[in-house]
Amino acid sequence: MISSIPKWVGNLFEGALRPNMKVIETSYIRRRIKLVRFQGDIAKMDFQIGYANVIRVSETELRNYTVALCDTKNGILDFLFHIHGNGVGSEYIDTLEVNDEVYISPPRGKRLFSPEIKQQLFFGDETSIGIACSALPVLKKNKHQYHFFFELGDENRDVPQLLEIDNVTVFSKKETFRNELWVRDLSIFQTPDWKQASFVLTGNVKSVQTFRKVLKDKTIGKIRAQGYWLEGKKGL
Ligand SMILES: Cc1cc2nc3c(=O)[nH]c(=O)nc-3n(C[C@H](O)[C@H](O)[C@H](O)COP(=O)(O)OP(=O)(O)OC[C@H]3O[C@@H](n4cnc5c(N)ncnc54)[C@H](O)[C@@H]3O)c2cc1C
Known part of the structure; x- marks a missing residue:
């Protein structure tokens, strides 16, 4: 996916990349997790679990983010952003306030959800809280057996609970999902139900x-x- 564009390309497509959504609400779930509500014309946008929208975060930089909630009738999109503090996207999103105008592309990407399977496990970190929020109502409606695994910074441990995400196991980033032997020992591998998940x-x-x-x-x-x-x- 394209994440930066040369300035001349930006100038050429300035019309196409001009702001199309307005910020109507912002709040911090925790200091480094920001919820931003945008409003605009989203009637033609096709939202699927796993799709992402590109947000223009500077003259030449574009970043991918996942819709956490979509209300097509009222033209509303919620995103949950990890304000990790290391990049232009994170810094830009941190500054967003009500009435700011932003370019957000139509969603596209990989469909990650297989609705025909009863057991569903979603794994991720702070950047995955948005996809979890978008999947949750569908999982509940379809009566899936679901579980969320999050690896989170200590300061964000209670974010799933604050967002009323249930069936969650939170792991510390120190534990860690980068260690193959540790992952092999996860208790989920002892439960036969999850073999077909x-x-x-x-x-x-x-x-x-x-x-x-x-x-x-x-x-x-x-x-x-x-x-x-x-x-x-x-x-x-
Ligand atoms: C399909 C898709 C959907 C996504 N959905 C979301 C979403 O809903 N919410 C969300 O917050 N993010 C989401 N992301 C991740 C987000 O696009 C990246 O974190 C992106 O790199 C942020 O851009 P940046 O300009 O802040 O940092 P960059 O300029 O891209 O990176 C600068 C430095 O920051 C580091 N960095 C990037 N992200 C993180 C992080 N999360 N924690 C710590 N260090 C980091 C990089 O390794 C690099 O060293 C998604 C990504 C993809 C591909």
Whole structure:
């Protein structure tokens, strides 16, 4: 996915990339997790679990984010942003306030959800809280057996609870999903129910890769994986 554009391309497509959504509400769930509500014309946008929208975060930079809630009737989109403090996107989102205008692309990307499977496990970190919020009502409505695994910074441990996400296990980032032997020991692998589950892996690329490898080695479930960010790499 494109994350930066040369200035001349930006100038050429200035019309297409001009602000189309207005900020109508912002709040911090925790200091580093920001909820922003946008309003605009989203009638033609097709939202699917796993799709992402590109947000223009500077003259030349675009970043991917996942809708947490979509209210097509009222033209409202909520996003949950990890204000990690290391990048232009995070810094820009941190400054957003009511009445700011922003360019948000139509959603596109990978469909990560397999509704035909009863057991659903979603894994991710702070960047995956948005996809969890968008999936939750669907999982409840379809009466799926679902569970969320989050690896979170200590200061964000209670964010799933504050957002009323249930069936959650929170892991510390120190535990860690980057250690294959540790992942192999997760208790979920002892429960036969989860052998046929759908696993949706998002968030830190290294964690996603490690978890995916263990699942593949154990030939468990149907795996859908998409790394959302990689240490040292700008914009994925
Ligand atoms: C399909 C998709 C959906 C996504 N949905 C969301 C979403 O809903 N909410 C959300 O917050 N993010 C989401 N992301 C992740 C987000 O796009 C990245 O975190 C992005 O790198 C942020 O841009 P930036 O300009 O802040 O940092 P960049 O300029 O891209 O990176 C600068 C530095 O910051 C580091 N960095 C990037 N992200 C993080 C992080 N989360 N924690 C710590 N260090 C980081 C990078 O490794 C790099 O060293 C999604 C990504 C993808 C691909």
